[in-house]
Amino acid sequence: MSSPHSAIDVRPITESEFPDWIRAVNTGFLREPIPSESELEARRAQFESGDAGRYLGAFDNGRCVATFKSFPQELTAVGGAAVPANAVTGVTVTATHRRRGLLTRLMAHDLAAAKERGDVVATLIAAEYQIYGRYGFGPATWMTEWTVDVPRTGLDPRRSGSPEDGGRIDLVDGEDVRKLGPDLHERVRRAQPGAVSRDEMWWRVNTGVVRFEPSWREPHYAVYRSAHGEVEGLVSYAADDNWHGKLPHDTVSVQWLLAATPAAERALWRYLCSIDWVTKVKSGWRAPDDLLPFVLPNPRAATATTQGDWLWVRILDVVRALEARTYEGEGSLVLEVVDGDGLTGGRYRLDASEAGASCTPTRQDVDLTLDVGDLAALWLGDESAVRLAALGRVREGRAGAGRSADALLRTSRRPWCPDMF
Template identity: 80%
Template sequence: MTHPPHPDIDVRPITEDELPDWLRAVNTGFLREPTPSEAELEARRPQFTPGRYLGAFDGARCVATFKSFAQELTAVGGATVPADAISAVTVTATHRRRGLLTRMMAQDLAAAKDRGDVVATLIAAEYPIYGRYGFGPATWMTEWTIDVPRTGLDPRRSGAPDDGGRIELVDGEDVRKLGPELHERVRRAQPGAVSRDDLWWRLNTGAVRFDPSWTEPHYAVYRSAGGEVEALAAYKSDDNWHDKQPHNTATVHWLIASTPAAERALWHHLCSIDWITQVKSGWRSPDDLLPFFLPNPRAARITTQADWLWVRILDVVRALEARTYAGEGRLVLEVNDPDGFTGGRYELNASERDGGSCTPTTADADLTLDVGDLAALWLGDESAERLVALGRVREERAGAGRVTDALLRTSRRPWCPDMF
């Protein structure tokens, strides 16, 4: 439904002096204590980027918020593309249904297109909102809960890896030193992963605290037999005893690993901690290896499965040329983009050896689809044939969905480990 604009409400970039009012609106939208603390203001001011914090103002009061920042997203094959990462999107309950999000989104995406960003990204709090702006769910996530006594792991084992590596418990300062290089290795090999800047590491290790209730997690690092850091994890545990028996849960906040052996070692470590009877995995890829690291995979049950990273393509040519392909083929796509950023007809010539070349064309289309559905296909997770069956994609040539899947789908699912 289209809503008439409200010219009395001013949508514009905020100034740094307006940051407290903007944060109050953010906190209100996310149902947090409204007034930002001095500590939060002090922590956030150095991160303020003029032009990328938008607000809607009814008089002097901020009633809607929107923020974006520079990001890199890993495409299939390991190349990265510049992304416009969107966060802190709120509209105050008193000002809903007035088109404020539409106005803020239009401003931000136009600026991203002008900057040369290939895509925009976000994590959607609610599913129905962002499809109308050309976003599509490009990665999904799964969370497992592990019943430790049922894993089949020997409770008498030492907890040390059996491959010659070792696990160390470290502090936040160590993580800030060791983590960035490991993460760069991991994200370059993981389609759907996004960059982490220095602020991410400081926020997630307590060096910067926006949230006064933040508490320090435990950090575990896995080193190979040669001493190389190959995995890191952050986790917290509760203190839950009854009937003189422990019923404690370890909750993983994040875990990254550059090798399956390192990942396996950290999961086994988490399942070997005294008094821990349950492990919550945090956000993992839907085809994560985790259940099969356990002698009894049924000990890990799925407790959450949902869409995760949403992508909005702003440049079809650069997006399709950035990724690699699983075979050889030609495909002509008719891309519908109601907002006019990147709609049109494109010819993709894909090569497993040389990658893909993409050019605008007037040739007959093989497949017609919306830009949001193209985003879901671009990272290799979605099936064109499934979208055809759902009526979201139209085959202009019989078998085009099957050809699309043969070229674009990946053997392992894309995954974004991060919330932003």
């Protein structure tokens, strides 16, 4: 006899069900449930241009009560290799249907398909911390948001807006950004572990060609060119209009900032802090070891207002994941990877050096036993095996194995994902 839970149908949606799927997404994220015509049109364009089979829904008596979507993505591993990723987004369960295993069924369907396709990892940005660890995801990158008190930066307002290296900053429009941005982003993300790919739709949405809401406000865009004329940086930002007692107190909010060189990054931050009337600059999502506080003469003028986990990674193929990245040291590790979903668990020997790495199944004695989610946190180089052992999440089979793992896996700069998806 079937239970009421199993009677709920979990499957890819049809084209006619798309508006109901969007309604369920909006309901789950506590937005106005009925989409506007502009939102429906924009999101339908995404649906029609992608793989409709990766839009999943749970249906109870014909009504969509849970949603799940994935799309193809590339994730930059340590060293610059791009690995195929299954990016997860649009995950909701309607409040009336919680605790019925719907997310588990949706996730199992999607991850099995990703494994079959040959994706090395799955990725997501977690709205809630406690949900995704049970599906083998681990927090692999973190982010910090800064608020800069401009009058306290110590920057000379007569000089800080002009780059000191012979480069220049110019204001541009959205059409220029769509021309210049994709190439710059490719250069940036190839050098940044944890960064993900952006498709053409990303640039259209983020420059207002495709608008989910009629309230879209055109941001400001600035480009940094080196002394040789090379485009090395772009920033998108919005400004409010806030005066008190005939004095300006405007805030600039950075939507995104890309810099291929430290010179470009320094120049763009100093430019933003030099705009007339602006007394605060909000950085948006930045790497936790960003240059921002220290490009200012007084780093205390920048206050960290948000710090937290960002990109979560679920490894689907241990061998390909560990062989894709580079290693600054040389050594071997035997890892016992525990995967409750049975997608990629087992015992593996990693042999790594600056020349490359090999990862093979083995029966040798184990150095470290860890969950697949904790392996994901170590894989991009941000987490410490010694710290995870202290937390009881990694078990050492050999004394000092955690230190050996850190020497192989940790990176000099922290991984970072600039994107929300």
